[in-house]
Amino acid sequence: MQAGWTGSARPGDRIGPYTVLSELASGGMGRVYVARSPGGRTVAVKTLLTSDGGNIAPDDRRRFAREAALAQRVHGPFTAGIVAADAEAPVPWIATEYIPAPSLRDLVVSRGPLPVEALPWIAAGTAEALVGIHAAGLVHRDVKPSNILLPGDGPRVIDFGISQAADLTRTGTALGTIPFAAPEQARGEPTTPASDVFSLGATFFFLVTGRSPYRGMGEGTAMEQLVRAAEADLDLTGLPAGAAALIRPCLAVEPAARPTPGALLALVEPVLAARPRAHGAAAWLPDDWSDAIERHRRQRTEEADEARRTVGPDAATARTPRPAPPRTRRLPRPAPARRRTGPLLGVALAALLAGGGGVYLLSRPDEPLVVRQDLRLALVEQSEQGECTDKLAPPTFYDKKQNICYRISTRDADRMSVRRLKQVRTQFDTQFAVMVTFEEGDGQRFSALTARAATRQPPQNQIAIVLGDRLISAPLVNSRIDGDEMQISGAFNRTEADSLVKELGG
Template identity: 70%
Template sequence: MQAEWVGAARPGERFGPYVVLTELASGGMGRVCLARSPGGRTVAVKTLLGATAEGGVPEADRRRFAREVALARRVRGLFTAGVVDADAEAPVPWMATEYIPAPSLRDLVASQGPLPPGAVYWVAAGMVEALVSIHTAGLVHRDVKPSNVLLPEDGPRLIDFGISQAADITRTKTALGTIAFAAPEQARGEPTTPASDVFSLGATLFHLVTGRSAYRDMGQGTAMEQLVRAAEGDLDLDGLPAELGPLILPCLALDPTQRPTPQALLAQVTGVLAERPQARGATDWLPREWSGAIERHRQRRTEEADSAQRRIDPEAVTERTPPARSRTRPLPRTAPARRGPGVWIGLGVAGLLATGGIVYALQPDDEEPPLQVRQDLRLALVEQSHSGECTNQLPPPTFSAQDPPYCYSISTKTEDRMNVRQLDDVRAKFDERNSAWIIEMTFQDDDARSFTTLTERASKRQAPQNQFAIVLGDRLISAPAVNEAITGGEVQIAGNFTKESAEELAKELGAR
């Protein structure tokens, strides 16, 4: 049946031949749903907010949507999300594009921290090639920013042509795009050109390596004050690695005529990439934390799509996305840890946890099957925190907690972080004394000693830096405070658990 709703997407609804699986996002004027074709291809379907099956779409909105479809169809390139199908004249206008189950650059910087300089050229190459495709089609994107760049294993994709314009159309007096990444002339409401996209590219790359906007104090003050700083080109480029200056600084030239063309940038970045001819995808170019987060996101999104499809039609054809290449090797098994006294850590659980990779520890055949241990369980000291949702007030990587909402910025120093290599045991358990469900984790020897060292460092710091964050994948489990070093191999995690949520968390942590 044809969609007839104005609220959230309903699984099973159709846009043309595409069956809605679930809603992905909603904001601005559009809503994006995950859908599947009759042949099992997964696509992202964008529709207008407020549309009804009776055709209740304001004519101006319909024209704007039709224009977006027409512009997006003009772009052909490996590093953009191509249009698969569309019907701007339908009662509920829709556009189906390639679905890319990958996190955005914004999300990766927020969860994993800034990108090392050596990896930036690989990301830049894909973004520049996308701009070449867009500009060759006679368009200006006008909203290049970290949240509009998805990063799958095979390279970045520049998405969202919602405010793009044909290069031969003159538009003035309108500041469009996101101010933190918009060119000064765009913030002033002047005509935008391909050079404006180049500035936004440079601002996005600057954010990749510093975690902040290239404009001074962006995120501080009123919206008008921030707009004025952008319009005046008030830049603060402290923290830009010297080796990236030749790539990024010319892009941020205040005079549009002084910025390099995408073709010139492409020659520059491909020259650097040629020095590593064997390197191909994310696992070759990015830090392990980044490539691991990309693969976990792909796995989670693929499983969610398949699960949604099974709920709608258990017999339907499904599409499998092959896993990315992995550098992970099995970990050798060490001697089991001696269990110390249990340590109670009161937690505020931040929500459901992402699925992810597993490392299998090797052991002799006559022992019980090896414990499946999450590869992405890590601990880090908290540097700053504040109540409310995470914004750009705190340096990345940042993590959010809910009920009540709180934001934590964690340390990126090696001595302040700990990747859990192997657990000896993990289980959900009902604590009779406190009448509550808990999770018990037992570290092996090396990890137990690292945990003691980490909590000792935390205990010597002033609040809130006497907290440490427990992070699984890209989700925060908790950020407890400690007043003294925690010794012993066994740790008890307490929270507002039900039996089901405790067992689910234990399973995510590696319980059998």
């Protein structure tokens, strides 16, 4: 790597001693690569994006070096261990243990909320991870479902190595973090270990309900949502009684009233001790969750193995990576607030504009995109594990990644076709998703469809997104989604997301 390098690499390039096999993800903070160590170990290497022609301020570099050194002191079975880091590289990087596992967010979106009985197992691992992170002098600052992976032997908290080095590329609260940020964090105040505990409680709430504990997350503008978080506008309806004793204390508005991670661990330890023979996902999780974890592991492992074969151990690794082409960041459109925001409005707006959110345009906003005539959305009527058979009457669609067959509704009120989109773009928050912006009429129909879905019981509260004869995704809907945007997620890698964007007219 040479001066001026921006953090973009290709298979065969070298980052420090690691040979890049493939790009795993890319977003507002940086890029993540699957790489091979000289001894053959598979690792994840994260490079931080630069904002000034590849230059990084000396203070930022010193901050990164300090946080990376602290992160290397974190050891434990429930974190993604830091293997190595280089704060003096043209673009600082961190190499971590590679964990081929889905995130908690992906599992809830694809499988629905977690049964309360399984929560203590995940809570114990994540609380123990925070104990180790805080003991090393770190505050994570970005605990959320997409930053907790779930392999079969227990959860792994990731991204703590660059959590406090985030000032390299952004300040304040990132858009994707608002639903899980502590109120003081949303206000731009200093964060503490207690802020991580709130975010962990919000993550637990999402696990068992499928939504954020804040009122109206996903409704209105991003600025309005940030203000709700800053004002601690909580809505805990639907919290199962069996999870309340664990979750409610974490969501205390005052940081001093929240339990420590050690106290959380002590609370769930007796539950685990009562089942001494219960080990791993198969013993604690629903079968469909365990099956999804194993399928993800196999897929990611096979992809890494194939990349190894393609690159080869003797492949040239000294090339200087080409800089990525410039991208245009989209700022949210101003909109009048629906509720009084008071003096917090200025703070919220500043944090909103500072937080990048990792959203980029792939087309000019003033050029409507013509999409294929067969993009359809429809409510799910039935679902069944495995490939589609005669058990479900047509129309049925098979989700290969999740190994689920869905039968969709044929009622006009339960479906819509989309002829044209205003925008198509990628969004990255640990994993790729595709964001589409509807024209005004379709946006209203989409909101009405989500309102219908939110009143139904699983699996009928899912909306199947169908392109031609192919099911793209079937997200769960727990509340009406107002606005003209829809996120299409499905554990996409970069190639899959780019391909879908092109199919949709990008």
